[in-house]
Amino acid sequence: xxxxxxxxxVKPKTSLLKLNLKExxxxxxxxxxxVKRDITAQYKQTILGPLWIFLQxxxxxxxFTITFSYIAKIDTNAIPPVLxxxxxxxxxxxxxxxxxxxxxxxxxxxxxxxxxxFPRLVIPLSIIISNILKLSIQFIVLxxxxxxxxxxxxxxxxxxxxxxxxxxxxxxxxxxxxxxxxIVSSLTTKYRDFTFLLTFVVQLLMYGSCxxxxxxxxxxxxxxxxLNPVSAVIEAVRxxxxxxxxxxxxxxxxxxxxxxxxxxxxxxxxxxxxxxxMDTV
Amino acid sequence: xxxxxxxINNLSKQYRLGEISAKTFTDDFKRWAYKLRGKEDPFLKVxxxxxxxxxxxxxxxxxxxxxxxxxxxxxxxGIIGKNGAGKSTLLKILSRxxxxxxxxxxxxxxxxxxxxxxxxFHPDLSGRENIFLNGAxxxxxxxxxxxxFDEIVTFSGVEKYIDTPVKRYSSGMYVRLAFAVAAHLESExxxxxxxxxxxxxxxxxxxxxxxxxxxxxxxxxxxxxxxMTAIRALCNKTVYLQNGKFVEIGETTQLIDRYLASDRIDxxxxxxxxxxxxxxxxxxxxxxxxxLNKKNQEIDTLYYQQKFIVEFTLKxxxxxxxxxxxxSIGTLDTRYTYTSTYDQAxxxxxxxxxxxxxxxxxxxxxxxxxxxxxxxxHDFANTxxxxxxIEKIGIVNVLQFKELTNEKFPLxxxxxxxxxxxxxxxxxx
Numbered sequence: 001x002x003x004x005x006x007x008x009x010v011k012p013k014t015s016l017l018k019l020n021l022k023e024x025x026x027x028x029x030x031x032x033x034x035v036k037r038d039i040t041a042q043y044k045q046t047i048l049g050p051l052w053i054f055l056q057x058x059x060x061x062x063x064f065t066i067t068f069s070y071i072a073k074i075d076t077n078a079i080p081p082v083l084x085x086x087x088x089x090x091x092x093x094x095x096x097x098x099x100x101x102x103x104x105x106x107x108x109x110x111x112x113x114x115x116x117x118f119p120r121l122v123i124p125l126s127i128i129i130s131n132i133l134k135l136s137i138q139f140i141v142l143x144x145x146x147x148x149x150x151x152x153x154x155x156x157x158x159x160x161x162x163x164x165x166x167x168x169x170x171x172x173x174x175x176x177x178x179x180x181x182x183i184v185s186s187l188t189t190k191y192r193d194f195t196f197l198l199t200f201v202v203q204l205l206m207y208g209s210c211x212x213x214x215x216x217x218x219x220x221x222x223x224x225x226x227l228n229p230v231s232a233v234i235e236a237v238r239x240x241x242x243x244x245x246x247x248x249x250x251x252x253x254x255x256x257x258x259x260x261x262x263x264x265x266x267x268x269x270x271x272x273x274x275x276x277x278m279d280t281v
Numbered sequence: 282x283x284x285x286x287x288x289i290n291n292l293s294k295q296y297r298l299g300e301i302s303a304k305t306f307t308d309d310f311k312r313w314a315y316k317l318r319g320k321e322d323p324f325l326k327v328x329x330x331x332x333x334x335x336x337x338x339x340x341x342x343x344x345x346x347x348x349x350x351x352x353x354x355x356x357x358x359g360i361i362g363k364n365g366a367g368k369s370t371l372l373k374i375l376s377r378x379x380x381x382x383x384x385x386x387x388x389x390x391x392x393x394x395x396x397x398x399x400x401x402f403h404p405d406l407s408g409r410e411n412i413f414l415n416g417a418x419x420x421x422x423x424x425x426x427x428x429x430f431d432e433i434v435t436f437s438g439v440e441k442y443i444d445t446p447v448k449r450y451s452s453g454m455y456v457r458l459a460f461a462v463a464a465h466l467e468s469e470x471x472x473x474x475x476x477x478x479x480x481x482x483x484x485x486x487x488x489x490x491x492x493x494x495x496x497x498x499x500x501x502x503x504x505x506x507x508x509m510t511a512i513r514a515l516c517n518k519t520v521y522l523q524n525g526k527f528v529e530i531g532e533t534t535q536l537i538d539r540y541l542a543s544d545r546i547d548x549x550x551x552x553x554x555x556x557x558x559x560x561x562x563x564x565x566x567x568x569x570x571x572x573l574n575k576k577n578q579e580i581d582t583l584y585y586q587q588k589f590i591v592e593f594t595l596k597x598x599x600x601x602x603x604x605x606x607x608x609s610i611g612t613l614d615t616r617y618t619y620t621s622t623y624d625q626a627x628x629x630x631x632x633x634x635x636x637x638x639x640x641x642x643x644x645x646x647x648x649x650x651x652x653x654x655x656x657x658x659h660d661f662a663n664t665x666x667x668x669x670x671i672e673k674i675g676i677v678n679v680l681q682f683k684e685l686t687n688e689k690f691p692l693x694x695x696x697x698x699x700x701x702x703x704x705x706x707x708x709x710x
Contacts, residue, residue: 006288006387012380030417037403037414044405044446115396116418117377191306278379279296 018271024119034126039133053137057093061086068212077214077244078155083146087241088211090142091234094135095173095209096202101127102181103198106189106277113278120274121267124182128174135170146241157243166240169233172252172259176229179262186266186273210234215246229255284389286470286501287352287375291384294345294370344370347384348527350520352501354469359516359533360505361540366522368505369474372396375503376472390469390501393420397474399459404448408439408458411447415462429465436491437461464491470501509537509614541613541651551579551592557671564601565658565668568594568636572654572677583645583677584684591641593656602662603629608641609655611673617655618647618698629661646699649681 043049061082068074069081076084102124106113109123149156187194206212209230218225225231226248232255238245297308345367352358360368373379375386376394401418402411412433416426426433434440437458439450447455506512512519512533519536521528523543529536551571558567573590574580583589591608607622621641623630657670681689 006389008377008388008392009385010374010377010380010387011385012382027417027420029423033414033417033423037406037410040410041403041405112401112418114373114378115376115400116394116420117392118418118420190309276380278373 020119024121024125027118027122030118031122031126031129034123035130035133038126038130050137053134054141057086057089057138058141060089064089064212074213075217077216079214079238079242079244080149080153080155083149083156083242084214084238085211086142086145087238088209088234090135090138091170091173091237092206092209092211092230093138094131094170095177095230095233096206097131097134098128098174098177099181099184100198100202101131102178103184103188104195105181105185106273107185107192107195110278121270124178124185124270128178132170132174156241159240159243159247162236162240162247166237169236169252172229172255173233175263176255176259179259179266182266182270183262186269186277189273189277205230214238214244226251227254229258283353283355285351286354286389287386287503289351289375289384289386290349292345292348292371292374292381292386293343293383294367294374294379295382296342296344298340298342343525345374345381345525348522349384350527350530352503352518354501355499356518357502357504357516359512359519360503360522361507361509361512361519361536362522362528365524367525368522369396370525371522372472372474372503372505388470391420391467392470392472393463393466393468394472395419395463395466395474396472398456398463402447402455402459405446407446408434408437408443408450411458412462415459416465419463419466420468421466425467433461433465436464460488464488469499470503472503474505475507509541513537553671553674557674558669559672560667560670562666562668564597564599564660565604565632566596566598567656567658567669567671568596570654570656570671570674572675581675581677583679584682585645585649585680587645587684589643589645589677591643591654593639595637595639595658597632597634597637600634601632601658601660601668603660604632605629605659605661605665606639607655607657607659609657610647610652611655612698613651613653613673613676616698618652645679646701647679648698648700649679650698651676651678653677 039050043052046052048055064085065081068085069076105120105123105127113120146156146158150158184194184198205228208225208228210225211234215222215225215231215235226235226246232246232248232251235246236248236252239247348367348371360371362368372394373396374381375388376392376396378394378396399411399415401415403414406414412430413423413426417423434443437454437460439454439458442450442454447458450458502515504512504516516533518530519533520530521536521540529539551569553567553570570593571579571591572581573592575588575590577590580589593608595606605622607620609620610618612618621643623639653673653676655670655672656674658668660666660668
């Protein structure tokens with residue numbers, strides 16, 4: 001019976017590049033159900049429910065405005081401080097959520113992964129998508145506050161053409177977060193050291209991502225700051241909304257290339273880890 | 282001839298013992314260095330057999346070693362073996378939650394594995410939401426779940442609570458709901474671990490029967506269980522594993538008998554082997570054990586309702602204030618059938634240092650079949666602390682006939698393991 005065609009052939013070692021994206025597509029229903037779970041389960045047994053999605057960035061913006069603008073007197077480039085921090089925080093939160101949540105893919109889902117097979121990439125993808133949904137809700141808040149300042153003041157000059165690139169900028173953040181998250185999650189399966197590393201690296205990275213200050217006041221460190229893809233994106237978004245900030249094609253192009261390379265490395269590592277991480281997790 | 286749907290070749294799985302630490306890191310590094318130089322992984326050559334009772338010489342252990350067999354379409358294959366035989370490792374590899382170290386396998390058709398009920402159930406979500414989530418995790422598409430939704434709910438019998446979060450469910454409802462989802466999987470091959478142990482044999486049969494029905498005949502099921510009754514009732518073929526090695530694949534009844542016979546302590550000439558105790562202390566030790574007939578001859582076969590004698594000796598190394606000695610009869614698939622303790626009639630007994638001879642006379646009221654025995658001594662001055670406990674020692678077969686008669690025991694009436702005599706009356710009214 002030489003002509004038999006087997007559906008599944010499992011060997012100890014598989015090709016590093018065989019990503020099986022077709023199989024991931026087959027599990028699209030699972031991805032959507034996981035997204036639904038993430039959103040609904042998180043706000044069960046709360047009175048305000050999804051309202052928390054609005055409230056979180058608003059409160060943080062208030063705190064940041066008071067601390068960094070009124071007390072520390074950091075220059076926000078003629079952008080009203082509330083708007084300045086809200087833009088920064090909304091997009092930074094999206095990035096950091098994508099990163100930290102995907103980084104625990106293996107460790108926090110070990111109990112499911114140990115019992116059932118499905119393409120493991122399903123979990124990080126569902127995290128990215130459910131965070132996009134959260135981001136779009138927060139985006140509405142951002143639009144309302146932005147509209148208020150647009151009408152009330154004449155310091156902001158949005159660029160409506162570049163606004164068309166917003167989806168690309170968001171994807172850039174998503175994939176950058178995903179890539180680092182996947183790499184960290186793969187490394188943490190065996191050695192948990194990276195979990196500790198990640199927590200404070202994310203905290204520190206916020207200070208280097210133009211969330212608190214504009215890139216324009218960093219002087220000779222500006223290039224260094226802008227080499228961080230998150231800074232490049234946040235600055236670009238600020239420019240789109242207010243006309244203040246740096247919309248730099250070279251830096252964004254560089255961010256795209258870096259992210260693509262990182263994503264490829266991440267997928268290869270993840271792919272290698274997902275096969276047998278149950279033995280070491 | 283039915284089609285081969287699973288083919289397993291030389292499947293082996295190596296595990297590392299101990300914790301993951303800096304030592305693991307150096308081993309990883311060594312492996313990587315060998316690989317760079319194009320050599321074989323050095324750790325594949327080492328590794329002990331999987332025998333928990335012996336301390337091995339290597340840090341690596343083979344949980345599975347050179348397993349090869351194939352499964353035909355429509356088979357319900359039981360997988361049996363003691364704890365640590367590699368049953369669960371085999372299922373894990375076949376359900377792709379981990380990779381084999383060596384060897385390969387091929388599968389035709391969709392595989393659904395059920396190594397646990399309710400995998401991925403989220404406590405805060407309602408029953409309805411969890412049906413969809415769990416179904417999708419097990420590999421169903423949304424439309425498949427929708428199609429079967431009403432049936433799943435009916436099968437689970439929790440209609441009333443379907444919109445309540447599952448954390449409010451009783452554990453029984455939780456399992457029923459989880460199982461209802463699993464029973465409606467539509468894959469060609471189903472891998473089931475001990476999960477069914479939550480229900481009785483009848484429930485298990487109902488569930489597996491349901492699984493076979495759902496997508497018609499021709500489904501293949503792999504089923505691991507310690508419950509030989511369930512294996513016997515469900516599986517047409519069985520694989521027997523021992524210490525990670527393949528022993529045999531074949532007809533279920535035969536292999537179950539072989540497995541059960543190996544699971545028992547052999548007491549040649551009435552001597553109890555030194556390592557026979559499941560639990561032991563230095564205080565007391567059972568030395569010999571014999572089953573005798575009225576003529577004091579050692580026997581391993583009993584006529585139905587024959588009188589027989591159990592004799593054993595017990596060595597006491599430290600005085601025990603309130604000793605209880607117990608003797609139990611059990612079926613080979615570990616169901617206690619009868620227990621008798623020495624204190625029943627005579628109260629707690631103080632035992633001095635020395636060797637004691639104990640004797641118990643019994644009627645073989647067990648229904649025909651094979652039985653094994655359990656011996657224990659406990660100290661009730663010390664909150665019932667077990668001092669020595671021996672499981673599954675010896676074996677007797679109870680025949681279908683009474684001694685010296687042709688009176689045959691009606692086997693078709695043999696529910697349970699013991700016949701309790703009762704006086705029937707019947708009156709026409």
